[in-house]
Amino acid sequence: MLKGKRILLIVCGGIAAFKCLDLIRRLRERGAAVRCILTEGGSQFVTPLSLAALSEDKVYSDIFSLTDESEMGHINLSREADLLVVAPATADMLAKMAMGIAGDLATTALLATDKPVMTVPAMNVRMWEHAATQANIATLDGRGVLRVGPVEGDMACGEYGEGRMADVPEILTAVEDFFAAGSQTGSHARPLAGQRALVTSGPTREPIDPVRFIANHSSGKQGHAIAGALARLGAETTLVTGPVSLPDPPGLSVVHIETAREMLAACKSALPVDVAVCAAAVADWRVKKSAAQKMKKNGGKPLPLELTENPDILRTLSQASGNRRPKLVVGFAAETENVVENAKKKRLRKGCDWLLANDVSPAQGTFGGDSNTLHLVDASGVEAWPTMSKTAAAERLARAVADHFAASLDDGPGAAADS
Ligand code: C5P
Numbered sequence: 001m002l003k004g005k006r007i008l009l010i011v012c013g014g015i016a017a018f019k020c021l022d023l024i025r026r027l028r029e030r031g032a033a034v035r036c037i038l039t040e041g042g043s044q045f046v047t048p049l050s051l052a053a054l055s056e057d058k059v060y061s062d063i064f065s066l067t068d069e070s071e072m073g074h075i076n077l078s079r080e081a082d083l084l085v086v087a088p089a090t091a092d093m094l095a096k097m098a099m100g101i102a103g104d105l106a107t108t109a110l111l112a113t114d115k116p117v118m119t120v121p122a123m124n125v126r127m128w129e130h131a132a133t134q135a136n137i138a139t140l141d142g143r144g145v146l147r148v149g150p151v152e153g154d155m156a157c158g159e160y161g162e163g164r165m166a167d168v169p170e171i172l173t174a175v176e177d178f179f180a181a182g183s184q185t186g187s188h189a190r191p192l193a194g195q196r197a198l199v200t201s202g203p204t205r206e207p208i209d210p211v212r213f214i215a216n217h218s219s220g221k222q223g224h225a226i227a228g229a230l231a232r233l234g235a236e237t238t239l240v241t242g243p244v245s246l247p248d249p250p251g252l253s254v255v256h257i258e259t260a261r262e263m264l265a266a267c268k269s270a271l272p273v274d275v276a277v278c279a280a281a282v283a284d285w286r287v288k289k290s291a292a293q294k295m296k297k298n299g300g301k302p303l304p305l306e307l308t309e310n311p312d313i314l315r316t317l318s319q320a321s322g323n324r325r326p327k328l329v330v331g332f333a334a335e336t337e338n339v340v341e342n343a344k345k346k347r348l349r350k351g352c353d354w355l356l357a358n359d360v361s362p363a364q365g366t367f368g369g370d371s372n373t374l375h376l377v378d379a380s381g382v383e384a385w386p387t388m389s390k391t392a393a394a395e396r397l398a399r400a401v402a403d404h405f406a407a408s409l410d411d412g413p414g415a416a417a418d419s
Contacts, residue, residue, distance in 0.1 A: 001176050003031030008081035008115075010106045011051065013041015014088035015156040016122040016165035021046060023087065023168050024054040027175065035081065037061065039106045041090070063105040078109035083178060086110070088122030088165045091133050097145070098136035118146035118178065120171055125161030141221070142249045144228050147370075147389050148174040177388060178395075190234025191402035196273040197235035198326065199227040200280035200313060202242035205258045208305065209291035213258075216281050220244030222332075222372060223279030225394035227252055230275070233398050238270040242280060260286065260310035267313055275401050276326040278314040278352075281334065286310050318351035328353050328404060330397070333377075334360040343377045354378045356397070376400070 007027055011020045024034045036051040036059045048059040060068055060077060068074075078084065086093060086106075093106070097119070102108040110117060119140065127133055128150060141147065149166030166174075201223020205213040220241055227239035228249035237252035240263055248254040255266040260282045267276070285307035295303070314331040329352040333343040336359070343357030357375040372393045376383040385396065 001030050002027060002179060005032045005083065005179055006081045007032050007034050007175070008037065008078065008084045008109070009034055009055075010037045010039070010084060010086045010093075010109070011042040011046060012039045012086065012088055012090045012093045012106065013044055014090050014122045014165070015045060016088040017042050017045035019165060019168055020087055021050055021054055023085075023171055024051065026168055026172055028055070030172070030176070032175075033057070035060070035077070037077070037106045037109060039093075039104060041092075060105060063108055074105055074108050075112045077105075078113035079115060081113075081115055083175065084110065084113055084115055084117045085120065085171070085175065086117065087120035087171065089119035090121075091123045091127045091130070091136075094119065094121060094133060094136045094140065098139040116144075116146060116178070118148065118174065120148045120166055121150045121163075122165030123150070123163050124155060124157050125159055125163040128161075128163040138246055141370075141391050142224060142228060142247050144225070144232055144391060144395070146174070146178060146391055146395070173386065174388070174392065177386060177392060191406060192230060192398070193234030195235045195275065195405065196270075197227070197230040197237040197401075198240070198267060198270045198273040198276040198317075199223055199230065199237065200240050200263060200267065200276075200278045200282070201227065202244040203281050204242045204260045204263055204283045204310075206260065206283045206286035206310070207258075207290040208287050209293065209295045211294050214283055214285070214287065215243075216283065218242070218244075218281035220246050221370070222390045222394065223277070224249055225391045226277050226279055226397055229391075229394040229398035230277070230401065233402050235275070235398075238273070240266040240270065240280075260313070264311045264313050264316060267317065271320070271326075272323045273326045274405070275328040275330065276317050277330040277397070278317070279332050280313070282313060283310055312350070314352055315350045318353075327408075328401060330354040330356065330401075333357040336361040340375050340377065340382055343375060344382075347377050 011017055027034050034055045035057050036055055038048055038059050038061045051059045096107045102111040148171050150163050151166050152162045153164040154160055202220035203216045203218040205215045207213050224246050227237050231237040231252040239252055240255045257263045257266050288306040288308040318329045331350055331352040333346045333355050335342045339357045339359045343355050347355040355377045358372050371387055371389050373387040374385045
C-alpha cells in the first residue's frame with residue numbers, strides 16, 4: 001500500500017521517540033522508504049545508529065554539516081519526500097512550526113518543504129491543554145498540517161490524560177489513509193485551479209435582544225479545514241463563517257457573518273461557484289421579533305419567544321437555477337440516530353449532490369472535537385470513511401471534489417451535475 005512512497009521522519013525529543021523504531025519497520029514492511037532527521041532532543045532518546053539500521057539509510061541531524069549539504073542539502077532533503085512525519089511532535093516543535101522558526105535541521109526542513117506534513121503530538125497533559133499549545137495546534141490545523149492524536153492514557157510522567165503519542169498502528173492507518181486519499185501529490189498539485197468554491201462554516205447567532213442570542217456548539221473546525229483544503233488544491237475559495245474562535249485560514253477570502261440571513265446573503269453574493277460545501281450549523285429558527293432593548297425579568301413569569309424558520313442555505317443553493325446553482329453542492333447531516341438512513345432522505349429533501357453524514361451523539365464528541373466519522377452519501381450509494389481528524393476529512397473531501405471534476409471533464413460537459 002505504501003510501495004514507493006518516501007517518508008521523511010523527523011524524530012524529536014520525547015520519551016515516546018522509541019515508538020519511531022517500530023514505526024520505521026512497519027512503514028518499510030509496507031513498501032515505504034524512510035529517511036530520518038533526528039533532533040538534538042531526539043538523540044537523547046534514540047540513537048542515530050538505531051534509526052540508520054532500521055531505515056537502512058543515513059540519519060541527518062546537523063544543519064551545518066558540510067558533507068550532508070554538499071551531498072543533498074536540507075532543501076532537497078525536505079522536498080524529496082512524499083510526506084513529512086514529525087513524531088513525537090513535542091510542544092516545543094509544534095510551537096516552532098507554528099511560528100516558522102528555523103533554528104536547526106528539523107525546523108529548517110519543515111519550513112523549506114513544499115510537501116504535506118503530518119504531526120504526531122506527544123507531551124504531558126498539562127502541556128497539551130495549555131492555551132499556547134492549543135493555539136499553535138489551531139494555527140497548524142488551519143494551515144492544513146495533518147495530525148494523528150494525541151490520545152488519552154497513562155503517561156510516562158505518572159499523570160493521566162490526553163497527550164500520549166498515538167500508537168504505531170494508528171499512525172500507519174493515518175499515513176495509509178493519506179496516500180489512499182491521493183493527497184500525496186503535494187501542495188504544488190492544484191487540480192482545482194480555475195474553479196470557484198464556497199464554504200459555510202461555524203454556528204449562526206440569532207439575536208433575542210441586543211445582548212442575548214440563540215446559537216449552538218459548532219466550532220467551525222470542519223468547515224474551516226474544508227475551505228483551507230479546497231484553497232490548497234487551487235480553488236478560488238470564499239469562506240462564509242459565523243462567529244468562531246479559529247483564525248481565518250490563509251489564501252482565501254473570508255466573510256464574517258452572524259445570522260442565517262446574513263449567511264445566505266453572503267453566499268448569494270459569492271455566486272456563481274463550481275462547488276459549494278455547506279458545513280455551517282445554521283440555526284433552524286430565529287426569534288420572530290428580537291427586542292430592541294435588553295429584556296428584563298418579569299417577576300418569575302415565563303417568557304414567550306416566538307420563533308420563525310430561518311432560510312435553508314443548502315436547499316436554496318441546491319435548488320437555484322441556471323449558473324447560480326453550483327455544479328456540485330455538498331451538505332452535512334448531523335444526526336444522532338439512524339445516521340445513514342436519515343442522511344439519504346436528507347440528501348433528497350435538500351436537493352444537494354453529496355451529503356456527508358456524521359454522528360453527533362454526545363458519545364462521539366464531534367462538536368468541538370478534532371475528529372469525525374463520516375459517510376459520504378451520493379446518488380450512487382454510501383461510502384463509509386474511517387474515523388479521521390477533521391483536517392484529514394477535509395483533505396479527503398477536497399480530493400474527492402477534484403476527482404469528481406476531473407471525471408466529469410473526461411465524461412464531457414454536463415456530467416458533473418448527476419453525481
Ligand atoms: O436540516 P439540517 O440542519 O440537518 O441540514 C444540515 C445541512 O444543511 C448542513 O449542510 C447545513 O450547513 C445546511 N443548512 C443550511 N441552512 C439551514 C440549515 C441547514 O445551509 N438553515
